[in-house]
Amino acid sequence: xxxxxxxxxxxxxxxxxxxxxxxxxxxxxxxxxxxxxxxxxxxxxxxxxxxxxxxxxxxxxxxxxxxxxxxxxxxxxxxxxxxxxxxxxxxxxxxxxxxxxxxxxxxxxxxxxxxxxxxxxxxxxxxxxxxxxxxxxxxxxxxxxxxxxxxxxxxxxxxxxxxxxxxxxx
Numbered sequence: 003x004x005x006x007x008x009x010x011x012x013x014x015x016x017x018x019x020x021x022x023x024x025x026x027x028x029x030x031x032x033x034x035x036x037x038x039x040x041x042x043x044x045x046x047x048x049x050x051x052x053x054x055x056x057x058x059x060x061x062x063x064x065x066x067x068x069x070x071x072x073x074x075x076x077x078x079x080x081x082x083x084x085x086x087x088x089x090x091x092x093x094x095x096x097x098x099x100x101x102x103x104x105x106x107x108x109x110x111x112x113x114x115x116x117x118x119x120x121x122x123x124x125x126x127x128x129x130x131x132x133x134x135x136x137x138x139x140x141x142x143x144x145x146x147x148x149x150x151x152x153x154x155x156x157x158x159x160x161x162x163x164x165x166x167x168x169x170x171x172x
Contacts, residue, residue: 005105005135012107013058013071019044022057026067027093034149034156035164038070038093047072047090055090060107062100069096071104075116087116092166098131101165125162 016022022043036042047057054075059068072090077083092104108119121132129139149156149163 005102005109012103013060013111014068016057016059016070019048021059022047022070025059025070027070029094031094031164033095033162033164035093035167036091060104062096063103064097064100065094067094069094069100069104071108073108073112075112085115085117086120087112087118088120089122089166093164095164098128101128102131102135121166123163123165123167125160125165128165 016025019040022038023040027038036046047055052074056073058071058073060071061067062069070091070093074088074090076086076088078086087108089108092101096104105119112119119137121137124132133139
């Protein structure tokens with residue numbers, strides 16, 4: 003990877019839903035995203051169903067505040083030989099340079115125990131940035147999820163949900 007790993011101490015572990023709930027994650031987003039209230043956080047990250055889930059506070063420069071970063075680990079590929087770290091949530095949204103800092107911290111923390119980091123819902127500019135840093139884009143033959151918009155309220159082009167937001171990897 004063309005990403006230097008920095009010290010992992012930039013990620014502060016969060017061990018309870020209440021600690022996550024204390025982060026500044028309750029502002030209204032301009033994009034469609036999960037409502038990160040206490041019951042959701044407790045269910046999503048602290049229900050005990052997935053022992054590989056970890057939640058962190060990351061001090062972002064833009065915005066100048068703590069950001070929620072959550073991950074889990076999965077074995078993938080033929081016979082489960084690829085150890086992956088799945089980035090589940092980064093919220094509130096951060097610009098690409100902050101994504102790189104988050105990835106640096108995750109590599110420093112998990113680099114010896116994983117083979118790949120999986121990102122999803124990245125816009126084309128961020129995809130280009132990450133591909134330039136050694137990530138590989140994986141195209142799917144069919145969508146892995148859909149947004150049903152019967153009232154036609156969602157934007158119709160150049161629209162992406164909050165990166166890493168979603169429940170596709172529970």
